Amino acid sequence: MRPWSSRSPFHPAVLTHCVAVTLVLWVWGSPSLVAAERPAPDLGAGKDAYRQHCARCHGATGRGDGVDAKRFYPRPRDLALGVYKFRSTASGTPPTDENLFQTISQGLPGSNMPDWQHLDEGVRWQIVAYLRSLSPVFEKVQPAPVQLADDPGPARADHAKGKALYETLGCAACHGSAGRANGPSAGGLVDDWGMPIRPANLTQGWSYRGGHDPRSVMLRVLTGIDGAGMPSYAEALSPEEAWHLAYYVTSLQEPVHWNLVARAVRVDDSLPSAVDDPRWAEADRTDLQLDNVVNATGEWASPPTVNAASLEAVYNDEAIAFRFTWDDPTQDLHAPHDGFALLLKPVGSEGDVVTLQAWPSAGAPPLDVCYWSAERGTAWEAVATDFDSVTTPSVSTPPFLQSASGYQDGRWRMVVQRALHPNHPRGAAVVTTEAFTSIAVAVWDGGNPGSRAVSSWIDIALREP
Numbered sequence: 001m002r003p004w005s006s007r008s009p010f011h012p013a014v015l016t017h018c019v020a021v022t023l024v025l026w027v028w029g030s031p032s033l034v035a036a037e038r039p040a041p042d043l044g045a046g047k048d049a050y051r052q053h054c055a056r057c058h059g060a061t062g063r064g065d066g067v068d069a070k071r072f073y074p075r076p077r078d079l080a081l082g083v084y085k086f087r088s089t090a091s092g093t094p095p096t097d098e099n100l101f102q103t104i105s106q107g108l109p110g111s112n113m114p115d116w117q118h119l120d121e122g123v124r125w126q127i128v129a130y131l132r133s134l135s136p137v138f139e140k141v142q143p144a145p146v147q148l149a150d151d152p153g154p155a156r157a158d159h160a161k162g163k164a165l166y167e168t169l170g171c172a173a174c175h176g177s178a179g180r181a182n183g184p185s186a187g188g189l190v191d192d193w194g195m196p197i198r199p200a201n202l203t204q205g206w207s208y209r210g211g212h213d214p215r216s217v218m219l220r221v222l223t224g225i226d227g228a229g230m231p232s233y234a235e236a237l238s239p240e241e242a243w244h245l246a247y248y249v250t251s252l253q254e255p256v257h258w259n260l261v262a263r264a265v266r267v268d269d270s271l272p273s274a275v276d277d278p279r280w281a282e283a284d285r286t287d288l289q290l291d292n293v294v295n296a297t298g299e300w301a302s303p304p305t306v307n308a309a310s311l312e313a314v315y316n317d318e319a320i321a322f323r324f325t326w327d328d329p330t331q332d333l334h335a336p337h338d339g340f341a342l343l344l345k346p347v348g349s350e351g352d353v354v355t356l357q358a359w360p361s362a363g364a365p366p367l368d369v370c371y372w373s374a375e376r377g378t379a380w381e382a383v384a385t386d387f388d389s390v391t392t393p394s395v396s397t398p399p400f401l402q403s404a405s406g407y408q409d410g411r412w413r414m415v416v417q418r419a420l421h422p423n424h425p426r427g428a429a430v431v432t433t434e435a436f437t438s439i440a441v442a443v444w445d446g447g448n449p450g451s452r453a454v455s456s457w458i459d460i461a462l463r464e465p
């Protein structure tokens with residue numbers, strides 16, 4: 001057959017062909033045909049696919065004890081308990097097959113559970129059948145889908161009603177009044193698998209595992225997050241009210257700016273030195289995702305409490321000022337106290353620090369560290385091969401940097417200023433219009449001692465107006 005392109009697009013044979021293709025696609029996409037494609041369960045095939053793709057995390061027999069399991073928060077699920085978080089079914093009842101199919105297909109964003117879109121749909125259904133065989137709950141208890149109301153849509157969703165429900169139902173006890181995971185009950189929660197767990201930061205839509213659209217949030221509220229200590233509110237609110245609450249929660253999500261290059265804006269006069277200087281609004285915002293550094297045995301010690309930080313930067317002829325913002329559920333001014341570091345790569349150092357997950361380490365090159373301590377309320381700069389020599393400096397007067405900070409409702413904001421070409425410390429990084437400078441951040445939460453959250457490297461570029 002000749003390729004279509006060699007024919008006139010108006011050739012009758014081409015037109016007939018196109019119509020035929022369209023019809024076939026339409027029939028293929030119709031729900032009945034998709035359903036008919038679901039194969040008869042074949043446990044052997046499901047088990048083989050599970051062993052190949054899932055066992056390294058969920059374990060050979062599904063007990064959540066795969067070789068990689070201890071590195072992740074939350075841990076990969078123990079599937080033998082038959083407790084599932086993300087369902088459209090009443091609390092205490094198992095998920096539907098479609099819920100499981102969706103989890104496998106889409107993964108759980110914001111966790112280490114990948115999506116399996118690339119696996120053949122038939123294989124995904126065989127895995128669903130295999131997961132069901134791991135727990136007797138699927139035989140004993142029928143999934144009970146929760147009752148849903150029609151989506152009122154964003155225009156008719158009642159914000160004030162949603163906010164009032166958020167307060168009266170006690171969501172803030174765990175999630176905090178502004179949704180920053182800093183409610184009075186946020187610490188000390190333990191999940192059904194015996195691991196500590198933290199409430200979600202509802203301002204970070206990207207971190208919702210089960211979807212951050214109003215419908216997904218509505219389902220979380222009505223079904224609860226079984227196993228994670230988040231109750232179901234199906235008895236406490238009507239299906240209509242659940243939508244208003246879900247739209248309100250969605251409105252707490254803040255837009256994200258994942259830039260690989262952060263741009264500093266030039267100003268002619270002095271740099272902003274207060275956290276609420278209105279000129280920060282003219283600077284571009286860049287968000288950085290943070291991951292906790294795992295301990296020496298490759299495990300996480302406690303759930304992460306600081307997941308992200310954002311920055312804005314402004315410069316003039318002499319210096320550059322940064323404003324950093326990060327959510328930390330507790331303000332800790334005494335040891336163990338909160339802390340923050342901006343790291344810059346000095347030019348010309350031997351070797352490279354590819355990731356802060358692996359710094360400090362033996363033989364790794366020094367980094368320029370601008371460290372701010374909540375205890376001292378000041379910041380200083382050092383070129384060092386580890387954090388400890390900077391965070392607990394032996395000299396009583398390190399080269400201080402101009403800084404300011406404020407903590408409000410689960411959120412730190414901190415401004416720090418440094419010279420573009422510092423004379424000291426020796427070997428300090430330079431920031432110029434000619435080249436990009438690599439920067440990254442590290443955050444310590446005194447309320448979560450022993451944990452350090454770090455970002456990847458991004459570049460900072462000076463932008464002429």
Ligand code: HEC
Nearest residue numbers: 053054057072074075076077084085086103111112113209
């Ligand atoms: C890289 C590690 C990793 C791999 C590989 C992996 N998972 Fe997961 N999985 C996780 C983690 C981590 C969680 C827990 C996430 C959470 O609790 O939010 C999870 C949770 C789940 C859940 C629970 C969902 C719920 O509603 O509670 C199911 C089901 C699941 N995984 C199925 C699978 C299947 C099937 C495969 C293979 C096709 C697979 N996973 C492969 C890490 C992994």
Ligand code: HEC
Nearest residue numbers: 169170171174198199200208209210211217220228229230
């Ligand atoms: C007892 C503490 C607690 C209360 C009260 C609570 N939650 Fe949660 N919530 C949690 C925990 C813990 C998680 C994280 C679960 C996880 O990581 O698997 C969570 C997660 C969430 C998520 C994210 C789901 C996802 O897809 O990742 C949403 C949305 C949410 N809660 C909304 C609410 C709303 C709305 C209320 C009030 C009606 C509420 N929560 C009340 C503990 C609570």
